[in-house]
Amino acid sequence: MNWVYLILAGVFEMxxxxxxxxxxxxxxxxxxxxxxxxxxxxxxxLSLAMKTLPMGTAYAVWTGIGASGGAILGMIFYGEPRNALRILCIAMVLGSAVGLKLVS
Structure with missing residues (x-):
């Protein structure tokens, strides 16, 4: 349930x-x-998720979801650039969040 809370925290951050x-x-x-x-x-x-998840992992995943999601929403709703390098960087942030999940 703690990971569900963390994903919800990221969605509300977005x-x-x-x-x-x-x-x-x-x-x-x-x-x-x-x-x-x-x-x-x-x-x-985020506070509910941090009751059981390590602070560093929870914070990194939360900010990763928020930052990546914010960039994606900016592309969708506000016409921000959609070049390959920008999308690669977003994928790297999300990949890092998944990596933290795998080692936690």
Missing amino acids: IGVLMINKMHKDRNLISIVLLVAGFGLSFLF
């Missing part, structure tokens, strides 16, 4: 990051509420 960009474009109450909810739930699930 939502929080997406809402930062949305808030800069549309300053409205819904964007702010979703931003706070995204990061709040992200921290909640």
Whole structure:
């Protein structure tokens, strides 16, 4: 269950990051509420995951999911560059997170 919590924490981190960009474009109450909810739930699930997972592993996987997911969402929703080198770097971050899972 701890890995499920960690994945949920990463997903909510991605939502929080997406809402930062949305808030800069549309300053409205819904964007702010979703931003706070995204990061709040992200921290909640991260703290639940860290009850049993090592801190270094949990934090690295959480930030990897958030950073990679944020970059992917930026490509999908905001037209950020989609070149091969950028995608390779995202894959390396995700591969590192999977590697940490395998050795934990």
